[in-house]
Amino acid sequence: MNKRHVLVWLILILSVGCSSERNTFTNRAFHNLTSHFNAYYLTDYKIREVENQVRANYKEDYTQVLPIFIPIDSATVTQNKSRLDSARELASKAIDWHRISKWVDDSYFLIGKIDYIQSQRDDAKNAFKYVNSTSKDKDLRHRALISLLRLYIDEKNYEDANFTIDYLSKETEINDENRYDLFKTLAYYYESRTDANGVIGALDRAIEYADDNKELSRLNFILAQYYQRAGLDALAYDFYRKSLDGNPPYERSFFAMLFAQQVAELNASKDLRKVRNYYDDLYKDPKNKDLKDVVVYEKALFELKQGDIPLTLDLLHQAAKEPGSSPRLKGYIYEKLAEISLDEFKDYRATKYYLDSALTFIKPESPDAEELSARKEVLDQYVFHVERIELNDSLIRLASLSDSERLAWANAYIASEEERLLKLAAAENQPKSSSIFDNLLAFSGRDGGSSFYFDNGNAVQQGTLDFVRTWGNRPLQDNWRRRSAIFQTSGQSTGNVTGGEGLENPENSVLADLPSAESLLETIPNTPEKLQVANQQLEESYFELGKLLFFDLKETSQSIESLENLIFLYPETVKKPEAYYLLYLGQKENSGNFSQYIGRLNREFPDSPYTFFVNNPDAASGNMAYLESSKNYELAYNAYYSGQYSEARSFILSTLEEYPLTRNTERLLLLDIMVTGKLEAKERFKSRLEAYIQNTEEDQLVTLAKKMLQPLLTEEELVALTPEEPIETDSLANAEENISENQKPEIPVDSPYKVNETQTHIFVIALSPTEAEAAKNLLGDLENFHASNFTNARLRTGNMTMNAQTSIYIISPFANAEKALEYYQKFMEEFKSNGISEDLKNQAFFISIENFQTLNKSKNLEEYRAFFRSMYK
Template structure:
């Protein structure tokens, strides 16, 4: 009974201590113990585990200055959602169930950390502010303020960040742990503001409070990188050596050793053979098998400093082919190749394609990728027009040949393509192993060099190609079958020996993508409409290329060449006045004969705005000129409608003389023509309207001018105008119809997507993880589908993860929505692939580049499908 009574007393005390309503010593002790070692401890462990996962999953890019903080990867956070949800639940229980414990504020801080990791910034902000305002624990308040400071920097709220920094600078008794986080966060602040000295100063203070050797090693490496870029090689060397302490990861050790050697000796050494031997040694070291691309890349940068550009390019190409552990480095290699081709050779085309390759390796959110995309905008336009000129020029020449000559060119092209594909396949073969054991195995099909003919796929394909070229597509039969075939009454159809079709018909995976003879000949323009379209595109491209080269690339001579080709080849082009004006500017800049274009403009286009400009070279321009010309137009307009035609003409002439090229110029010119209709002859009025319609780009003004012109035309002229000028006269109507059609397409309410049919589009196939695994041959079947149905479209296929549940396959590029829709319809009708579900075929869609960026952020395909079905189906 005594024992039972004692147990009952203990149980009664325990039950009483569980209450969070009574604030006694026993209750507080119980709740402090359980809140700390149950809820808070477990939640903290889970959060730290997720933070460690973020750190482990992040691939450090040692070729660039390391960031102060490891970026938080949303994919890793999403993968650990259950763990963070569990930590949130435990922290909430510590607050709700143990309200009188001293771990409540700490649990609120953990909730803020969880919100921060899950990018719920407003909730994190409130949690950190609450802890700072309510906690009596000074260290915890400092911790919350430092986290608040980092959040302000993330949000670029520098005024709030400055206030927080000022407040913390006046605080005392800051623990060493918090001092480390504070100085590190200060370094992050200066990093976001591109203040190099500030970052170095803050990290120099932080390293003294580093909690362990690994963290200290990483900070020392960042300091070394920054000192090296500031040209302080001696300091950089010291910090690279310090970065080797603390047993850092091998890759960081490798880069610290490499860069230390560079700043200490390689950059200053005059013994080039010694430096090159050093790089050769690194390359051959088996420990560096995953870093060979780095070694070659660094060697290329060294050779560039020596001025050996050809060797630099060769090394960069080699580096791009070497295996490596950091995909982003390939992007930097291609970016360097683009830079060299631009600066050394002015090869804009190669620059564009190298930058395209760079973007496939660099994340789209990376500042480097953003800068590349901006640089590429004009390069894309340049390459588009250059390649269109090359293609259309070739097609125009081929169109002038006889059918026999066209067929011969097509066959030669197919043959050359086949030989190129065979040569590429041979180049990729593993070199023959001379090992005597492997030679003995050659006849068993196990030789990696495939020395036996029937083990060598390329040899077989080359033989099949040669057989097809000489004998055609013969059936496989032995001698006795050929002899018996003599007595058969039926005969085989004669083969077209050496034709492109026979080459393509050889069953051969390497040659599967070869175009057919019929396909090539069908693309040859033969009708007047096709030739007219080619010449229209050529005319546009010569003009646009001339403008790009002059204004954007500052390449005057090539600009002059393209514009003069335009005028020489298309003397009646409507772009002639502007081309004359651009040639005037280019010749003036190059001290050429610019006066000839002043004369031509005055003779051929006396009423053009460009003529006014060359006659008044010192006229004002810019926003102020546009504003003043608007006032002049308003004054002339009022004078015209009040019947003061001479005054209206005088105001127009004065305004055009002072401000010849503004957004009001074409309106002023049309108003001057309207004055002509009141003061001069009918023929003069008609002639000026016709000239205005040919040379004006504003469709609304052209339509207005056409309406003025129609009453001046005779019935015969109207009848003659309709068939000849139907495309030109109805262009405004077509444009307005297209605009009306687009306006009829209503974007779903609150949709984040925009309608832009002229923008580049891509085609997207969405699959779940299981569907993606089942459709094993999808990429290969897509390539075959493109080769058979879109052989000249240069479509590219790739795949990526949209989110943890779905993978997407992307086909690109399509120049506009119309082209993408053609592909969509053909794909929906004809595409088949083993394991590819029909539901995914139905849910495939095309999307503009701008809208795809939005989709990539929201990850909500159903939301875009609503938009797609409303607009495009």
């Protein structure tokens, strides 16, 4: 009976405990126990499994500074979708089924982690914010805020990240686990902003709280890398040695020992033989068979420091051929080859091809890829024009020869190619295919002077060439197989090698790519039309190469040579005025005879804008931007009047983006408004015209805009418009003939500030300590001002000390200069606050983020105010 009573009571307790509505001690205990050790535990376990797999699949690149956080690989996440979905379901059950449990907020946090891993950032953000705002567990709130901080850094949302860091810095009683995560996330913040000193400071604090030896080893290695790059070899050595603790992977141990020797013994050693022997020992060690390319690469960098460029190049080429476990290293090897080719030899063609190779190994999403691609774009153009000049110049010369001379040239070219291929074949040691040529190539390593045929590599190669030329590329097979196969052997013609049908891999033959004399002769332009095309291409390439050399590669002498060739070979070229101008600039830079081009421009092209600029050199500031924007304006104008409105807008927007402030800016803006009139609603057209009239200073353009606006206005609005002067033309083109040549205000001379109207801006009020004391209510008044006038702008206010004499109050963010200007005008008209006089308001300004960084370094407010008054007031 007692057993039955106990069983009944247990059933009653469990049935009452299963209710998620009754908030009793028994219910809470049951739901806490169940949600923790069932739903929460399993969810957390599945998430950790995915995180561990992400770490396991990530290939560390020890030749570069390791990232603070291992990037989340989308492929791994996709592979684990079912596991994450299961984790999400369990966490949701913990919330739905155990609502009175104390693990509900923890489950929301885990859902946020799942969203973060699956790149659902908005959902993750909402989950972390919810946990922070509702949880009573301060440790959990701290975890949520730290996770939110990492998400902000991922998005490069530094403003919200700064607010979060500021909030966490004021929090007390952060436990050790959260402090570790916080300092590691701070290191990630500084890493994202390329602040090496900040990374070092944050990691130094993080390792104080690290309790995972493997993670501690990795952080010590990262710290060592940063110290090494900062030139603090002693500290780097200590941290490399510390990174060997914690049973790290062999590859990390290898690099730790290698780099520790570099910063300690190798760099300080004067015994070069000892250093080289060290690398040789590493190379011979069988444990390093997958790291041979690393050893040779590091040895190449050592020899580069010694100034031995030929040996460095040999080692880099060797490293590129060595087997290795990291394709990215091959990319760095080719990048270093490109760097040496450029810096030491100015060999732009070799640099371009090395960069091509580097980018085949470096992933597009890599930070290096974008920079390398940008460098390569210029070199691509250089190589394209150089090679086109070489080719077309040769073809045009050949076109002037007689038929017999051309045939003799073709045969000589083919003979030289045969000789070149023979030398290449002789240098080969390993077979690359099953063709007879490549099978016989295996003998090529033997003594070239031996009397026995098959011991004489050169004789074997020559015999193979003769055989292929006569019989084709026959495979090795028995007579009965040859008789059943269909061969069409080639005849022995001068320099013409062809394989027959049915040959096995004829393209693998060393002679397969040799052209015939006929195909070579066909490439020569033998008609007036073909000659004209070749000359047009040659003319274009001489000009474009000259520009490229002058502006992008800074090779003024080579630029002059290319442009002078253009003028000499094509005296009637339409590019002549611009070529004269570039030659004027080049000779002036080289202290040459630039005045001759001033004379030529005045004699031959008196009305050219280039003539204006050489006659008025002081007016030529920013002239190239003006000239380029003028060309694009003409293209946009022609597209508009031919009805191609979308194309016209494309020209306008790209020009405004590339050349934001020129004398063409107002014209381009008005033309864009005209496109709006064709493509968008009438109200939009009207509002843009009204804004343009208010903000534009050039009278002729304002008058033209008013005439466009008139048909859109009511009678009352027409009276208010009151045109200042009659409009004498309907055409924008004719109106432009009378446009004033006065430029918009120029940037003050020697100003360190740049105009970037599309960048995020902030508004700044600068006060002295006395003025700040008098303006105690400034922040509150600003918030009230924003609530009344900028309700939806989400503006934030804050203050900071710039120096002992100046405190600044910051309002942010403004998406661009236009938005900041709207705020500035409203502020000047309506803002009132005790202690803020009109003089202080007049000292306020707005500034782009980039310029603010410059200002924060110089602390020179008056210098920026001069820039601000010139550009915006």
